[in-house]
Amino acid sequence: MGIKERRERQKEFLRQEILETARELFVKEGFENVSMRKIAEQIEYSPTTIYLYFKDKSELLYAVCEETFETLLHSFEEIAKHSTDPVQCLEAGLRNYIDFGLKHPNHYKVAFMYRPEQLDNLEKFLSPDSMGTKAYSYLRDIVAECVRQKKFKDIDPEIAAQSLWAAAHGLVALFIIKCHFPWIDKEKLINHTIESMFSHLKA
Amino acid sequence: MGIKERRERQKEFLRQEILETARELFVKEGFENVSMRKIAEQIEYSPTTIYLYFKDKSELLYAVCEETFETLLHSFEEIAKHSTDPVQCLEAGLRNYIDFGLKHPNHYKVAFMYRPEQLDNLEKFLSPDSMGTKAYSYLRDIVAECVRQKKFKDIDPEIAAQSLWAAAHGLVALFIIKCHFPWIDKEKLINHTIESMFSHLKA
């Protein structure tokens, strides 16, 4: 019964190859500038083959999103490993998030700036198993730890976490979309925002 | 020479009609779901006619943007008229901005969540005469007034204004894009963010 397994492996391999190519192109040229035909050409298959492995283009987007959330979660965990103070850990995590957005704008756009039009993808995003949920939960748990250690005032970690995320996203999203706006030194802007959010949480 | 003027009026009228239809459809169905053919059908002209009045679809987007920025600027000014304290004025302005985004997500997306791919449109956005520039300048001037009246600490108004804008945008943008995320009560989230930003500026 090794034949079936080998075929399964081959199927999985091609699926992965499609996904990798999609990610590469999305990151390099931006989601809306990548057509299914372009992906197909790159992997040297006909366009319709992709549909045997992914329901549609938005499922490809979803899959790349999940990858991205996973990467983000891992870098969070990595930061947490090398830090003792949860507050410092949280700040480093947020700065890492922002840096990612600035360094990989197209990648960030895929993960945080497209709304999947289809309901089933939205539902998948919300499932507790989704990498997005896990990454957010991790963020919230660090905030909760800050509160538990009384390094933050007694606040609902959910509020603090969502507010922090929004502040970080606001910076990244505007930098990306309004990239020709005469921004003050971005570093200063990031610092000011983070200081504002944190000092209010510590107060 | 009244004929030429009448024709000019007629031209301007049709241009305005196209623009209004475009805005209506963009707001109702979202920019990416509105085709030039759909706009044309609505105004009962052929699709090519639109190109006699607007260079391309992105110029239509730009024009609607300018309208939006102008509306936003006017509501800022209206708020300023009915308020004595610049801090209170600033807060009301920001809340008004956020409310607009929540009430008219498609409209907000057009103005703040699309990057015009073409350079010339980006340049137009940056010109000092553009409504976007004017609206931002107004925001920054209110912040500057807060600093002048020593109701804010001595900070570069540009930094404060951009940081405030980003915080507000972060909330609205995430609410729109991740609209199925289990957000805590939005009102609370908005309050927390604004309090954070303001208390740091007042300190």
Add this chain to the structure above:
DNA sequence: TAACATACTAAACACTGTTAATAAAAAAAC
């Protein structure tokens, strides 16, 4: 009435995501 400028449109180009029907290849059954 003839020439001209303006306003508009039909047809086409080169794309897009996606589907239905079909061919090729591999595996299973006889």
Add this chain to the structure above:
DNA sequence: GTTTTTTTATTAACAGTGTTTAGTATGTTA
């Protein structure tokens, strides 16, 4: 070893997109 069945991949097509080119009316001027 040949035939049937299943899996995999492709060709052709549909319905749509933004945009351009070439051509047609129409109202204005000479």
